[in-house]
Amino acid sequence: MSDSATSSKVLVLIDHAGGRVSKVGTEILTLAASIGEPAAVFVGAGSDAALATISEYGAASIYVASEDALDSHLVVPSVDALVEAAKLVNPKAILIASTAEGKEIAGRLAVRLNSGIITDAVAVSPEVIATQSIFGGSFTVQTKVTRGVPIITVRPNSTAPEKKPTTANKNELTVALSPQAALATVTEVNEAKSDGRPDLAEAAIVVSGGRGVGSADGFKVIEELADSLGAAVGASRAVTDAGWYPHQYQVGQTGRTVSPQLYLANGISGAIQHRAGMQTSKTIVAVNKDPEAPIFELVDFGVVGDLFEVVPQLTAEVKKRQN
């Protein structure tokens, strides 16, 4: 694809669950509108439900691939759909949410389109230069793709979603599933039980518990504080290894990376593996018994004390101040 043929369109693969567009989906549409003209690609069932949200966030065209078979295979159907959409619009860039599956879609797409890839961007300029925070936030780098269509995965919470209502023009994409798509079949799905809290990666506030919480029961005080703040619950690796809280909530080098407005670490010493997953949070508050805990090197405010005293008091005070 030569530069001269490139349009101002920015393809956005819509992150959704059964047609409910996720928050990061609306964030990336907003980001796309700052780079060029957003064009949405929707894969799977539920496009009618998603249409309203997608046009509300500024996509003037939507390419829909909705064959039933698409939902029973991993990753590849979205790659196939994006390849087709890219042929149609010659995009300036392709933006995808930086989820586990989103990054894999981007990886395979890069091989298919012979294009460069950047993952985990926290910003993208109109010149399609991406900003990344690497090595647990030790460095900020600006990277551009030098070959093909820039394929960029964007972290949740990178852009504030802004409505920009338009009337979206819906186009059905005819996607011939590549033979590769059918090679692996999803035979059963148990969706993560919704705990009624925001998704960990998308939450504006994350309340985390570590070894200091002491037991699975101890997590009740963490959950109560999270609920008073409308926050997600996170956990350190010591906690998930001990089985006190499920693995999907693990924050850190080998877990999820979060970058919320506020990260509240309770009973977490702040080992480097944990810090790698949370130290780009805007505001960090910690409660720990040990005044020497490394987490205190990162905090904007810290309390040296017993979390079972401090946290319930904070929960009560938050409720009081919010009334």
Next chain:
Amino acid sequence: MRIAVCVKQVPDTWSEKVLRDSDKTLDRDAAEGVLNELDEYAVEEAIRLVETHTGEAVVISMGPERAAESIRKALSMGADSGVHICDPALHGSDALATSLVLAKALEGRNFDLILFGSESTDARMSVVPAMVAERLGLPQLTFANSVSVQGDEITTTRITSDGVATVRAKLPAVVSVVEKINEPRYPSFKGIMAAKKKTIETLSLNDLGIAASDVGLAASWSLVETVTPRPAKTKGALHTDAGDGGLKIAEFLTTQKII
């Protein structure tokens, strides 16, 4: 079964990372190199599958000379042999080039299963297994927290933030495993001694039929323009709880307009 385990040597998490001024790549000599922690789970799973189904586990790694130490570690855990792709032209290779090199090294070796860790602890992109599957035209079963093989069929449970899915495919297949899948063994003294006698085959780009111009920093399809170290953070106030810790945090959150 013939199992390939692709591993990477990464800088020790505890070490300070330095980016070279000259080409803005990670200075891998400045930090101690260790076997990527998440790859140990893939090595362990390969050894267990061989214990159950017989066969062999071959460790494959691309990296500078000292990456051989990480291959040797996997061999001391119990893998059978190693393949080390080592070539000065590989310096600065991105994920696309890495996947090309691994795919070429894997091609034609008749592996039933190609295992990876779910990500490297340095680059953290998590894209190489998917890229290798794409290049080899193989099914991709990534983020597995259980793997079972029956005949020529593999079943994994895939764990992501969306939930748990059961995924099935015919072998050969590409699988990446998450850290909760098993407990990697420590190399025993006997294992360490045995590993010294195991073969590590060294391959150059020439051996793989890859042109030096297709890999390395010059062929990288993305370019780092600027690098900014994080400004030193001013440590915030510490308050020692005197029965008012929760109130103090609430006050702080109010001044930050969070509540």
